[in-house]
Amino acid sequence: MPLTFFTPGPAQLYPTFEKHLQTFVRDQLGSISHRSQQYRDLHKFTVDQLRILLNVPETHAILFLGSASEAWERILFSCVELESFHLVNGSFSQKFYDYSNALNKYAHKLEKPMGEGFAASEIVVPEYAELICTTHNETSSGVQMPVSEIHKLKQKNPDKFIAVDMVSSAPYPELDYSIVDTAFFSVQKAFGLPAGLGVWIVSERCLRKAESIRNQYSIGAHNDLPTMWKNALNNETPATPNLMGIYLLGKIAEDFNAIGVNNIRKGTEQKAALLYKFLEKTAGFSAFVKEKAIRSQTVIVAETEMPAGDIIKNMKEKGMVIGSGYGKFKATQLRIANFPATSMEETEKLIHELGKL
Amino acid sequence: MPLTFFTPGPAQLYPTFEKHLQTFVRDQLGSISHRSQQYRDLHKFTVDQLRILLNVPETHAILFLGSASEAWERILFSCVELESFHLVNGSFSQKFYDYSNALNKYAHKLEKPMGEGFAASEIVVPEYAELICTTHNETSSGVQMPVSEIHKLKQKNPDKFIAVDMVSSAPYPELDYSIVDTAFFSVQKAFGLPAGLGVWIVSERCLRKAESIRNQYSIGAHNDLPTMWKNALNNETPATPNLMGIYLLGKIAEDFNAIGVNNIRKGTEQKAALLYKFLEKTAGFSAFVKEKAIRSQTVIVAETEMPAGDIIKNMKEKGMVIGSGYGKFKATQLRIANFPATSMEETEKLIHELGKL
Numbered sequence: 001m002p003l004t005f006f007t008p009g010p011a012q013l014y015p016t017f018e019k020h021l022q023t024f025v026r027d028q029l030g031s032i033s034h035r036s037q038q039y040r041d042l043h044k045f046t047v048d049q050l051r052i053l054l055n056v057p058e059t060h061a062i063l064f065l066g067s068a069s070e071a072w073e074r075i076l077f078s079c080v081e082l083e084s085f086h087l088v089n090g091s092f093s094q095k096f097y098d099y100s101n102a103l104n105k106y107a108h109k110l111e112k113p114m115g116e117g118f119a120a121s122e123i124v125v126p127e128y129a130e131l132i133c134t135t136h137n138e139t140s141s142g143v144q145m146p147v148s149e150i151h152k153l154k155q156k157n158p159d160k161f162i163a164v165d166m167v168s169s170a171p172y173p174e175l176d177y178s179i180v181d182t183a184f185f186s187v188q189k190a191f192g193l194p195a196g197l198g199v200w201i202v203s204e205r206c207l208r209k210a211e212s213i214r215n216q217y218s219i220g221a222h223n224d225l226p227t228m229w230k231n232a233l234n235n236e237t238p239a240t241p242n243l244m245g246i247y248l249l250g251k252i253a254e255d256f257n258a259i260g261v262n263n264i265r266k267g268t269e270q271k272a273a274l275l276y277k278f279l280e281k282t283a284g285f286s287a288f289v290k291e292k293a294i295r296s297q298t299v300i301v302a303e304t305e306m307p308a309g310d311i312i313k314n315m316k317e318k319g320m321v322i323g324s325g326y327g328k329f330k331a332t333q334l335r336i337a338n339f340p341a342t343s344m345e346e347t348e349k350l351i352h353e354l355g356k357l
Numbered sequence: 358m359p360l361t362f363f364t365p366g367p368a369q370l371y372p373t374f375e376k377h378l379q380t381f382v383r384d385q386l387g388s389i390s391h392r393s394q395q396y397r398d399l400h401k402f403t404v405d406q407l408r409i410l411l412n413v414p415e416t417h418a419i420l421f422l423g424s425a426s427e428a429w430e431r432i433l434f435s436c437v438e439l440e441s442f443h444l445v446n447g448s449f450s451q452k453f454y455d456y457s458n459a460l461n462k463y464a465h466k467l468e469k470p471m472g473e474g475f476a477a478s479e480i481v482v483p484e485y486a487e488l489i490c491t492t493h494n495e496t497s498s499g500v501q502m503p504v505s506e507i508h509k510l511k512q513k514n515p516d517k518f519i520a521v522d523m524v525s526s527a528p529y530p531e532l533d534y535s536i537v538d539t540a541f542f543s544v545q546k547a548f549g550l551p552a553g554l555g556v557w558i559v560s561e562r563c564l565r566k567a568e569s570i571r572n573q574y575s576i577g578a579h580n581d582l583p584t585m586w587k588n589a590l591n592n593e594t595p596a597t598p599n600l601m602g603i604y605l606l607g608k609i610a611e612d613f614n615a616i617g618v619n620n621i622r623k624g625t626e627q628k629a630a631l632l633y634k635f636l637e638k639t640a641g642f643s644a645f646v647k648e649k650a651i652r653s654q655t656v657i658v659a660e661t662e663m664p665a666g667d668i669i670k671n672m673k674e675k676g677m678v679i680g681s682g683y684g685k686f687k688a689t690q691l692r693i694a695n696f697p698a699t700s701m702e703e704t705e706k707l708i709h710e711l712g713k714l
Contacts, residue, residue, distance in 0.1 A: 005388040009597065013387050025378065030370050030551035031362040031678075066423020066553075069596035073579035102578035188597060194387035196423075196553050196599030220577075221459035222430035239426035240367065240545060242553030242599070321388070 003316070004346050005337070007323040008139050008168055008299045012341040014192025020251040029247055039243065040235035046250030047235070053171050053253050053261050056201055060177050061232045064241055065198035065223060068167045071184035072099045074200065075131070078210035078225040079161045079182070080105050081217060085129035087118045087145070090138035091326055096165060097133070114141040114329075115301075117294035120152035130209075131161045136183075137169035140326035142301030142335065143294050144169065151179045161206060168337075169298045170199075171261055172268055182206050187245060190298060191252050192341035197245035202229075256340065264340055271338050271347045272297040278351045285354070288333060300336045301325070308334050311357060318353050320346075360673070361703050362694070364680040365496050365525055365656045369698040371549030377608040386604055396600065397592040403607030404592070410528050410610050410618050413558055417534050418589045421598055422555035422580060425524045428541035429456045431557065432488070435567035435582040436518045436539070437462050438574060442486035444475045444502070447495035448683060453522060454490070471498040471686075472658075474651035477509035487566075488518045494526035496546075497683035499658030499692065500651050501526065508536045518563065525694075526655045527556075528618055529625055539563050544602060547655060548609050549698035554602035559586075613697065621697055628695050628704045629654040635708045642711070645690055657693045658682070665691050668714060675710050677703075 005012040024030065032038050047062045056062060065071055076084060076099055086097040086109040100107035108126045112118065118134075125132055132153060137144050154162040161181045166173050170185035177183075182202040188195035202225065210225040219225065227238045256264055276295060279287045279302050288301040304311055308324055308331055315322055325333025338347070362369040381387065389395050404419045413419060422428055433441060433456055443454040443466040457464035465483045469475065475491075482489055489510060494501050511519040518538045523530050527542035534540075539559040545552035559582065567582040576582065584595050613621055633652060636644045636659050645658040661668055665681055665688055672679055682690025695704070 003385060003388075005385070007388065007390060010388050010390065010600065013385075017387075018382060021378070021382065025375060028360060028362070028370075030374075030545075031360075031364065031367050033364060033367065033680075034552070066427065066599070067596045070423065070579050073577070076578070099578035102575060102581065104575045186597065188387075194599075194601040195391070195597040196602060218459060218461045220430070221433070221456035222427050224459065239424045240543065240552040242423075242551075243367065244551040245553060323390075 001319055003319055003321050004342060005321045006342060006350060007321055008335050008337040009186070009189040010195055011189055011337050011339050012192060013194070014252050014255070014341045016252065016255050017192060017248065020248050024244055024247055030244060032243070034236065034240050034243060042243070042247055042250070043235040046246050046253065049250050049253035049257060050199070052257050054175070054201070055177070057177055060201050060203045061229055063200040063202060063228045063232055064237055064246055065200055066196070066242070068165070068184050068186035068198040069095070070223065071198050071200045072096050073103070074220065074223055074225060075163050075182055075184070076100050076103050076105060077220040078202070078213070079131045079163070079206050081130060081213045082106055083108065083126065083129045084131045084133060085109070085125050086133040087123070087135065088112070089116055089118065089143055090114050090135070090140035092139055092165065092167070093133070093135040096135070115143060115288050115290070117143045117291065118145055118149065120149045120156060123153055125157050125160060129160060131163060132157060133163050133165070135165040136173050137166060137296050137298055139168040139299055142289050142296040142299050144296040146293060147173050147175060151176055154179050161209070169296070171256060172265055172298055174265070177201070177203070187249050190339040191249060192339060193245065193248050193252060197242050197249065199249070267340065267344070268297050268338060271342070271344055272300060274347060274351060275300045275336060275338060278354065282355060284357070298338050300338055302334045302336065303332060304334055306357065307331055311354070314357065315350070315353060320350050320353065358676055360676055360678050361699060362678045363699060363707060364678055365692050365694040366543070366546040367552050368546055368694050368696050369549060370551070371609050371612070371698045373609065373612050374549060374605065377605050381601055381604055387601060389600070391593065391597050391600060399600070399604055399607070400592040403603050403610065406607050406610035406614060407556065409614050411532070411558070412534070414534050417558050417560045418586055420557040420559060420585045420589055421594055421603055422557055423553070423599070425541050425543035425555040426452070427580065428555050428557045429453050430460070431577065431580055431582060432520050432539055432541070433457050433460050433462060434577040435559070435563050435570070436488045436520070438487060438570045439463055440465065440483065440486045441488045441490060442466070442482050443490040444480070444492065445469070446473055446475065446500055447471050447492070447497035449496055449522065449524070450490070450492040453492070472500060472645050472647070474500045474648065475502055475506065477506045477513060480510055482514050482517060486517060488520060489514060490520050490522070492522040493530050494523060494653050494655055496525040496656055499646050499653040499656050501653040503650060504530050504532060508533055511536050518566070526653070528613060529622055529655055531622070534558070534560070544606050547696040548606060549696060550602065550605050550609060554599050554606065556606070624697065624701070625654050625695060628699070628701055629657060631704060631708060632657045632693060632695060635711065639712060641714070655695050657695055659691045659693065660689060661691060663714065664688055668711070671714065672707070672710060677707050677710065
């Protein structure tokens with residue numbers, strides 16, 4: 001019996017994945033040249049579907065990287081000459097900060113414990129910071145930064161760049177790209193695909209900054225923004241791309257568009273509401289994130305009285321895989337992914353089985 | 358009717374690809390955690406199969422990147438504090454050189470026209486160059502640097518590091534890793550897989566150098582060598598890996614090992630001999646690389662009297678896709694890949710049809 005994965009990435013594959021994979025194999029797309037018109041059409045299809053899905057204007061390019069982690073590096077290379085500023089409240093926002101230090105930038109941070117979030121009104125961005133690094137969905141703790149707070153933060157600091165890590169939430173957050181300079185995600189989360197592809201949405205303003213930094217500092221050699229941008233204008237990539245990933249992503253985005261992104265978002269919220277309701281009303285469970293407004297809709301983190309490992313084992317016997325807590329919370333927390341690939345019925349079944357413990 | 362791809366990458370997929378892909382889907386490997394024992398076992402299997410296939414000792418790690426182009430950057434970050442030296446005789450060796458400049462290193466080069474190669478005896482490595490960058494197989498021109506010359510070059514310069522680009526030839530070159538410090542390849546060439554994964558073989562000596570450079574210069578943030586090395590000891594990767602690519606690569610390497618790498622190499626040479634013989638004896642065709650000792654065994658470049666585009670079109674009608682010449686040679690050259698995925702029979706059929714033109 002196949003398992004249902006409620007893990008926060010790699011995650012359950014989207015139901016149409018197999019069908020699209022079969023087309024990929026049948027059409028021998030794994031062998032086509034990445035410098036052919038056939039490839040450029042395929043590349044453009046995926047970019048166009050993502051533009052519709054995420055409402056990305058032509059001021060921003062949509063680029064393909066090896067992973068979302070690579071985007072941390074490429075954004076820092078492109079938008080930061082000397083100083084960056086990071087909102088850190090978990091392992092992944094911390095890594096964005098660590099990357100800046102590793103590139104010998106001066107990285108500032110405002111830090112909060114896991115489980116807490118940030119409001120624009122409380123944030124003072126250091127004067128010389130060029131880039132504000134935010135994490136829409138902190139996969140380690142299940143905290144979401146409301147999109148309205150991200151937008152406000154940029155509006156309070158219009159001369160700075162703002163980057164949004166939406167690795168484990170896209171396409172849920174409705175970002176306004178007239179405000180947001182750059183954002184990124186990976187495909188093994190809410191898009192329900194195997195890992196190996198990162199997507200980087202980035203504005204022409206970032207490109208200009210990268211070009212100006214390049215006069216004095218290295219902006220990297222591999223997948224540097226000016227080279228990627230130039231190739232993207234021709235629907236190509238500088239190096240041989242993960243064509244399979246790009247093809248499959250385009251088809252899944254098309255499927256999402258057929259449903260409508262607002263319906264996808266509504267479905268996400270409905271399933272999340274059920275999960276949080278269960279955690280609140282069931283003895284032995286509680287939501288880790290106390291403040292409702294910052295609870296993640298896509299990665300629900302639960303505190304458990306029973307050892308989390310026992311619950312995970314029990315659920316696996318019933319055909320459902322849930323994630324363990326991150327790092328030091330491994331024994332006392334569960335992470336339940338709530339991506340489009342898992343249906344309302346599957347969510348209800350999970351809740352039903354958790355309730356019987 | 359499915360096409361047979363004689364293109365130099367992306368190329369013909371290996372005959373067992375579909376079978377392994379089906380197992381990947383059936384076993385739901387696209388959803389498993391990259392921090393699970395199941396993943397670590399899978400990762401170790403691929404590394405072990407590659408160690409056997411390429412005879413890589415435990416002094417060297419085998420790491421996974423997004424592409425082979427990424428390896429250029431990571432090698433330069435890790436092994437070069439200030440100066441690198443490059444043998445340049447085509448577009449890909451030139452890119453390795455360009456990457457060094459983009460990282461603000463001082464890059465020296467010894468340059469020859471496309472179609473020519475290098476002998477160790479003629480190469481004087483600049484005194485302060487820390488790394489010698491060689492290209493075993495220049496995909497753009499079909500020139501191979503004999504492995505014996507690569508080994509000699511390092512033996513003449515024992516204090517320097519030597520890197521070998523074997524993107525479009527591995528597993529053909531029989532490198533001696535007691536001599537070679539680092540080498541890399543991608544999977545969409547001779548391994549017959551879809552693109553999206555680079556493999557980086559790198560010595561502990563390179564790791565020590567990276568650690569020492571880090572005290573003064575950035576060695577990058579994403580996939581930096583010390584972090585990758587530490588993760589590899591645990592059969593993991595720092596970021597979520599291209600698990601599908603790593604799984605498929607392990608299975609193809611296992612298939613290659615069942616045949617035996619020497620038989621794979623012998624088969625490559627037999628097919629290459631047929632192709633070169635055809636080019637030499639057939640009016641309207643000639644081998645672009647005149648010196649037999651440096652002719653590539655895996656990417657055969659032909660000069661044609663007929664417009665190359667007409668030949669490509671004609672062959673495609675017969676179900677065979679061959680590559681065009683690189684860059685300015687597009688109209689006058691063909692590139693014919695000779696990877697394990699195309700059989701002796703398919704090669705004979707191609708020659709037969711080319712002969713009828």
